[in-house]
Amino acid sequence: MLKKISLLSLLFILIFGSLFTTVNAKNISDPRPSSEAELDGSISIMGKATNGNEETPGEWYIGATPSNLDPAKPVLLFVHGLNSTAQVWWEDSDMYSTAYNAGYQSTFIQLYDAGGQNEDMWDNGQLLADKIQEIFSHFNGRPITVVAHSKGGVDTQTALTYYGANQYVDNVITLSSPHHGSQLADLSYSSSAGWLADLIGAKGDGTYSMQMAEMEAFRNQTDVQPLAYYNDYYTLAGTAWGSMFTSTFYGGMYLSQYGSNDGVVTVDSSRLPGGQELAVGDWTHTEIRSGITFPVFENYLADAQVTNLTSSKEKKKNKNIKTNQWVDGGELKGNNQLSMFVEDGVEEININLMTAKQPESITLVSPSGQEHPASFKSTKLTEGIFVNAINHQTAIKWPESGEWHIEVKAQPDDAYLLLTDYKTDKKFSLNKSIKRNAALDLTYNLKSDSSKVKPQTIETTYHVTASANPIESYTFSKKGNAIQHIKLDQPDQVYNITIEIEGQTRSGETFKRTIIESVKVPGPPHR
Helix, strand or coil: CHHHHHHHHHHHHHHHHHHHHHHHHHHCCCCEECCCCCCCCCCCCCCCCCCCCCCCCCCEEECCCCCCCCCCCCEEEEECCCCCCHHHHCCCCCHHHHHHHCCCCEEEECCHHHHCCCCCHHHHHHHHHHHHHHHHHHCCCCCEEEEEECCHHHHHHHHHHHCCHHHHEEEEEEECCCCCCCHHHHHHCCCCCHHHHHHHCCCCHHHHHCCHHHHHHHHHHHCCCCCCCCCEEEEEEECCCCCCCCCCHHHHHHHHHHCCECCCCEHHHHCCCCCEEEEEECCCCCHHHCHHHHHHHHHHCCCCCCCCCEEHHHCCCCCCCCCCEEEEEEEECCEEEEEEEECCCCCEEEEEEEECCCCCEEEEECCCCCECCCCCEEEECCCCCCCCCEEEEEEEECCCCEEEEEEEECCCCEEEEEEEEEECCCCEEEEEEEEECCCEEEEEEEEECCCCECHHHCEEEEEEEECCEEEEEEEEEEECCCEEEEEECCCCCEEEEEEEEEEEECCCCEEEEEEEEEEECCCCCCC
């Protein structure tokens, strides 16, 4: 009889337990702004293109107190990422309600990005450090554990390493944080993306700081600091892009050449040298900050002994970078005809046309002059570097070879960024070596596959632009299999290098490819 009662009780819990949890989650109130927050109005965005946010930097919020609150558990501080706001944790996300139902007191912070202009890790880090101390005092010295999404993880480590917040924090959980930067930031500073990036406000100080070369310098400076890993860091990463027409698909397609990613950040970049990796899961950059990941990191929220985890230093980085994409961009006015080349033997092309505004029409015309039936589906991007841009995407299997055209009837004052991804064999390799002294000496060595292309038809163009000063730019060109030397000597300057490769296949069809990266000339340490 007791067994029957126990089984019935268990069945009751299994059936109705989650229902009760959901009801509680729906009934909890939204976090309320703290009256103790000292607001910062020192940063002005006058004259800057904004990311559209209108919150108050420095304002922090207190979540509802759970009826099952465990005072032994740390206060959770949720930190948003680039171009985002505190509301992402409770609007269209169940992370807040999940933490509430698990008995945690939650708090949330608005960084400078929430006020309309993304900022670097130094400004956000200092602001965050001040607010961590306020939150610590408000809760009478209860320990804090930070759960940070995307760039919020970099901002958090800066706050703890450089601005004294380490003493108030137990652990740090980073959810797909670009600890080594983002190739999408490099893309935004490329010669192709300039028009669009300026229109949508993608080139803030926060984006600048996320360039791969800038973050390499940050890692070299930070990882040797005595407080860099005073706190325990645990990382999570995602590998899903979402469906073809979702906000993270464009980034996933572009980043695929660098390895597994979640549509905004690669798995390699999510790994913190002095941290420990908890999981790499089938999550997009949006999903990873939802309640679905809470059970994965819950056991690591409190300062406790941790075993059976692998240090991120032991993880091997992906070095097999693909080179089967072509990038183009510029201004749009009225009726426009954009062109792209497809060589023979391409199994599939995936076309992504990004604009600042919704065009009146987009038509795809094949090399034979026929309007192609493939239609573009438009999606407004809500995450990452190109937030608020509109991506128009379509895919074609076994496309006709030759020059294709995209006819765009645009609204006034618009711009575009075109990414074409080719599913086909690799046709060349481009190796780079770097010598760092007072200057930066770069050597590029291009080698084409003579079984697939005509080496004598290859032309490689290097566009070198100072990210902080686009007027400072250089162009170099080489024909055939050739070595290109580039010397850069402006201290502490980040340069974007956009490399365009054009040539002919063995059958005489034109192909084009683009490689984009950033490099930095050595300079004095920051802060």
